[in-house]
Amino acid sequence: MESIITNSLGKSMTYQAYRELVKQLAEQNTTTGDEKTQELADYTKLNDQRMKRWDKTLKISKAAQKKIIGFSQNVIWLVITESWCGDAAHVLPVLNKIAELNNQIDLKIVLRDENPELMDRFLTSESRSVPKLIMLESETKAVLATFGPRPSEATQFVNRYKTLYGSLTPEFKEDLQHWYNNDKGQNIIDNLTEMLCEYEASACQ
Numbered sequence: 001m002e003s004i005i006t007n008s009l010g011k012s013m014t015y016q017a018y019r020e021l022v023k024q025l026a027e028q029n030t031t032t033g034d035e036k037t038q039e040l041a042d043y044t045k046l047n048d049q050r051m052k053r054w055d056k057t058l059k060i061s062k063a064a065q066k067k068i069i070g071f072s073q074n075v076i077w078l079v080i081t082e083s084w085c086g087d088a089a090h091v092l093p094v095l096n097k098i099a100e101l102n103n104q105i106d107l108k109i110v111l112r113d114e115n116p117e118l119m120d121r122f123l124t125s126e127s128r129s130v131p132k133l134i135m136l137e138s139e140t141k142a143v144l145a146t147f148g149p150r151p152s153e154a155t156q157f158v159n160r161y162k163t164l165y166g167s168l169t170p171e172f173k174e175d176l177q178h179w180y181n182n183d184k185g186q187n188i189i190d191n192l193t194e195m196l197c198e199y200e201a202s203a204c205q
Contacts (some may be wrong), residue, residue, distance in 0.1 A: 012108035015096040032083040041082040047089035054093035070203035074138035088131040094188040151187040171172040
């Protein structure tokens with residue numbers, strides 16, 4: 001596991017580099033990943049606009065900021081994603097805003113299809129679902145926690161629908177995007193601050 005993580009970290013990029021990559025792909029009408037289709041290229045264009053909006057408008061409450069800033073451990077947030085992923089377009093800007101508040105959190109991003117061994121160690125219900133955040137201890141690269149592919153409330157929303165109807169329809173996926181827009185990143189912020197607090201309780205006292 002350690003060698004897999006180390007190898008993936010060697011191929012990682014910053015959030016700023018990822019944003020630039022997605023912007024370029026959108027302009028070139030293409031996408032990350034092994035599969036290149038017009039549908040995925042269109043999703044990449046849409047996600048570039050989503051991330052641009054969240055980068056400008058996302059707000060973190062004073063209470064959450066206090067917890068994030070109070071976290072004192074050196075960790076790496078290694079995130080597996082692809083540019084076409086709608087969930088990732090909502091989640092990654094939030095991860096970046098949190099990491100910007102605390103230089104102990106080093107946000108690094110890798111692409112799923114370029115890191116299959118890493119992805120296969122962090123499946124969600126046997127699926128290569130992204131985005132997937134792996135929190136690592138900076139020095140040892142030990143896995144401390146994971147998050148994703150969706151925040152808790154969105155996960156419940158999806159699971160309820162799957163239980164009733166078996167699979168996600170295009171109409172449901174549109175409803176899910178509306179949920180993200182209405183939530184404004186707050187459920188993600190709550191989940192991530194809880195994750196930090198579970199690892200270092202003193203930061204949240």
